[in-house]
Amino acid sequence: MKVVVINANPKKKGALATLVEEASRAASESGAEVEELRLADLDIGYCRFCMTCYRDTAGPIGRCSQEDDMKWILPRLREADGYIMASPVSSGHGNAIYKTFFERCAYTAGSSEGKILWLKGCPVSRWTDRQRFTVTLVSAGTMPTWMRRLCDVATSQMKEMSKRSFNAHVVGTLYAGKLSFKRLKDKDIRKARDLGRDLVSAIRSNGE
Numbered sequence: 001m002k003v004v005v006i007n008a009n010p011k012k013k014g015a016l017a018t019l020v021e022e023a024s025r026a027a028s029e030s031g032a033e034v035e036e037l038r039l040a041d042l043d044i045g046y047c048r049f050c051m052t053c054y055r056d057t058a059g060p061i062g063r064c065s066q067e068d069d070m071k072w073i074l075p076r077l078r079e080a081d082g083y084i085m086a087s088p089v090s091s092g093h094g095n096a097i098y099k100t101f102f103e104r105c106a107y108t109a110g111s112s113e114g115k116i117l118w119l120k121g122c123p124v125s126r127w128t129d130r131q132r133f134t135v136t137l138v139s140a141g142t143m144p145t146w147m148r149r150l151c152d153v154a155t156s157q158m159k160e161m162s163k164r165s166f167n168a169h170v171v172g173t174l175y176a177g178k179l180s181f182k183r184l185k186d187k188d189i190r191k192a193r194d195l196g197r198d199l200v201s202a203i204r205s206n207g208e
Helices: 016-028 072-080 094-107 145-150 153-164 186-207
Strands: 002-007 033-038 082-090 112-114 119-125 134-140 167-178
Touching: 002 016, 002 072, 002 186, 016 033, 016 082, 016 134, 016 167, 033 072, 072 094, 082 094, 082 119, 082 186, 094 153, 112 134, 112 153, 119 153, 134 145, 134 186, 145 167, 153 167
Parallel strands: 002 033, 002 082, 082 134, 134 167
Antiparallel strands: 112 119
16 A cells, blocks of 8 residues: 655645654554655656647556656556645645646646536546545645635645546545644644544555
């Protein structure tokens, strides 16, 4: 059982780093092999909108004109059974690091064979070999948790990538808010641990 951490946090310490560490440790202790991809440390170029991946609908991974770390990242993501996605919130969205990664996965892990109502060309996952699972972690510096319904686009973006790129069901989410003014709450740390365990439980139950 393999879990890949997709970590868009540019900081190696702090609240979000703690949440990622707790969720990862819980997943590992529950029996998963956990690998972390720190996106800030990798060579991932901006999407050039050349449409190479969009036009390639046949393969398990869409072709890309760029020669960067996505070449080896995508096969590892395809091998995974689950994902821990993490990003700080920036103006309600996932940060620029996350959104660059999100765009690069849209038609490489996803295919343009999808359709929403009458709209053709919407991404749908190429990875239909099995169901995968995701938990998401986001942290916000200013907005409190109770305002999440109004401003949390980041989690929605992660849910969309999980479904349309990775064929992954979202098991649970965590929004840790107002961290510029307060310390990380113990209940958020506990929830991160629970999410790590819940992720492994979902993967294991799916395989039974």
